[in-house]
Amino acid sequence: MEDLKAYIESGVLELYVLGDLTEGEKLEVETMLDKHPQLRNEVTEIEKSLESYSQASAVNPPEDLRSKILGDLETSDSRSETPVIPLNQPKNIRFYKYGFAASVALLILSLIALINMRSQLKESQNQITALQLSNRQYSSRVNFVEKQLDEANQSLSIFHKPDEYKIVSLKGTPKAPSARMMVAFNPEKAEVMIDLASVEMPANDNSHQYQLWALVDGKPVDLGVFDADRDSVGMIKMKTLKNAQAFAVTLEPRGGSINPTMEMMMAMGEI
Incomplete structure (x- = not known):
């Protein structure tokens, strides 16, 4: 919007x-x-x-x-x-x-x-x-x-603010080797934000969106969807989360999926 x-x-x-x-x-x-x-x-x-x-x-x-x-x-x-x-x-x-x-x-x-x-x-x-x-x-x-x-x-x-936010760098998988993005995570405030200026993903079409996941005790947790727009800057807030060991991005049907489509894993990064 x-x-x-x-x-x-x-x-x-x-x-x-x-x-x-x-x-x-x-x-x-x-x-x-x-x-x-x-x-x-x-x-x-x-x-x-x-x-x-x-x-x-x-x-x-x-x-x-x-x-x-x-x-x-x-x-x-x-x-x-x-x-x-x-x-x-x-x-x-x-x-x-x-x-x-x-x-x-x-x-x-x-x-x-x-x-x-x-x-x-x-x-x-x-x-x-x-x-x-x-x-x-x-x-x-x-x-x-x-x-x-x-x-x-x-x-x-x-x-x-490195004392407040953990900056997690997500790197591309074999599905998208050149994919890159950064996630800012604040466990105390339960904040997860995506730096749009750092997003380097293949452009998604009108039928698909990228979905951010957190790995919590080995289980994927949905954090919301976003579009890869190279002209966008700033931070967007995703769903709240207090604990995570890693973050990953998959390409899903527009609106997101209940479970990640593993064969469409585009980027991943550990905290």
Whole structure:
């Protein structure tokens, strides 16, 4: 759940909604959306926020603009009606014709100016929206980095307390020779924690998880499951335990098993 929160705070979902991702990045986001329905809810909320902002920021023309334009047209039409003029007044006829043409030209210029102004306002609104999204993305990334730093400091503080925590190094078995991880064990507090930054395991698929076991008087005791995520840092607490002689990790169906699958033993270490 912490990893999903960090993924949301990374800002990649905002970029996905804006269409500002490469095809590869877009495919990765859509894969995450298929795996985690809660991410789709987040995308929906982002889309709603953008739509609400656009509607709230939309600039509508004044209510009296339509009536004003129609009034100008009616005035122009009334002026365009051919008056009863004696044949000896050709200059007045030309004046009315030119006045009507000037009124129509002025109306067209006003409409063009209004359209250009609305286009400029829309462009400004888009720039403001992009800036706000950029600020939100930057803030999310800062929070994500600060969270990782706090988790790393937590790990360091535990490793600097050898009198409280026993650091057990688990090494790979013939099933996974390159597997590595470290477990911090505090018998007095009955705490067992995994250092995620030290986990070097083959990536597990969606149908499987790694399960941590403690060997107590020769019997395996379940301590919980975890995923091998190379981007994760910090310590995660497993189930409580006061006594153990060794720790081991197996690959099990997602959610864990009652008993360890011995042929899927990936790493093991003695205290």
